[in-house]
Amino acid sequence: MKVLRFANPEEATKAAFDIVSKRLEAGLKTIGLATGSTPLKLYEKLRNTNIDVSQVTTVNLDEYVGLEPADPQSYNYYMNEELFKYMNFAATYVPNGVAEDLEKECERYEGFLRNHPVDLQILGMGPNGHIGFNEPGTSFDSVTHIAELTPSTRDANKRFFDKEEEVPTRAITMGISSIMGAKEIMMLAFGEGKAEAVRTMIDAPVTVDCPATVLQNHSNAIVILDEAAASKLQRNK
Ligand code: F6R
Numbered sequence: 548m549k550v551l552r553f554a555n556p557e558e559a560t561k562a563a564f565d566i567v568s569k570r571l572e573a574g575l576k577t578i579g580l581a582t583g584s585t586p587l588k589l590y591e592k593l594r595n596t597n598i599d600v601s602q603v604t605t606v607n608l609d610e611y612v613g614l615e616p617a618d619p620q621s622y623n624y625y626m627n628e629e630l631f632k633y634m635n636f637a638a639t640y641v642p643n644g645v646a647e648d649l650e651k652e653c654e655r656y657e658g659f660l661r662n663h664p665v666d667l668q669i670l671g672m673g674p675n676g677h678i679g680f681n682e683p684g685t686s687f688d689s690v691t692h693i694a695e696l697t698p699s700t701r702d703a704n705k706r707f708f709d710k711e712e713e714v715p716t717r718a719i720t721m722g723i724s725s726i727m728g729a730k731e732i733m734m735l736a737f738g739e740g741k742a743e744a745v746r747t748m749i750d751a752p753v754t755v756d757c758p759a760t761v762l763q764n765h766s767n768a769i770v771i772l773d774e775a776a777a778s779k780l781q782r783n784k
Contacts, residue, residue, distance in 0.1 A: 549769045552777045556737040559773045560588040570667050577604045579668030582622045585735045594633035601635045604663050608679040610642040611715040642719035657691040668729035675699050676744040676757035680720035683756050689722030732768040736776040746779035
């Protein structure tokens with residue numbers, strides 16, 4: 548795992564943008580995308596470029612169960628607003644959180660992933676170490692599935708909703724095995740709230756109790772941190 552530390556989120560985002568744009572220009576076929584606050588500035592930078600993405604397919608990590616794609620809190624909506632409506636991607640895949648048969652939707656999505664192996668997966672992490680919506684305890688063998696969100700994740704995400712009870716309790720998420728199938732992984736983590744999970748991800752043994760530790764087992768993972776998120780790391784890392 549390669550760890551890059553920057554003074555602030557702006558510089559860290561610039562480094563992430565440089566990597567992503569280089570890969571896109573080099574002909575990357577499929578990029579895996581995350582939602583949340585962390586990649587927002589990265590998406591802003593990307594949508595302001597003229598990079599031709601007409602041959603590029605995107606696959607997103609997850610979607611809340613029960614939210615229509617037109618719902619402003621859905622990840623389908625987020626991706627359209629932040630990126631898709633500005634860029635000419637060949638195809639964009641985000642799970643359908645209102646599919647009639649959610650199990651079938653998971654299988655369908657895993658099928659997309661098999662047909663579109665991810666070249667570069669962008670990840671954020673939860674304060675509890677989740678990746679996608681793979682909460683602590685999720686098997687490293689998991690593929691796309693329905694996840695129950697932990698109270699701490701619902702609490703962390705309530706800032707996007709008017710009322711706490713509106714935060715969905717379940718999500719469709721790529722599994723840990725699906726995520727680890729990417730040829731390259733770029734994890735972004737900013738802010739003090741992530742510092743403990745970042746320390747565990749990098750300095751502690753690999754354990755399902757902190758899903759992000761699985762990245763230690765990936766042969767091509769890069770972690771991009773600001774100083775606050777890196778503040779609990781051992782000095783020599
Ligand atoms: C989002 C996702 C989540 C977030 C994580 C961090 O698609 O899969 O794992 O990356 O919850 O969220 P933020 O960036 O809002 O702190």
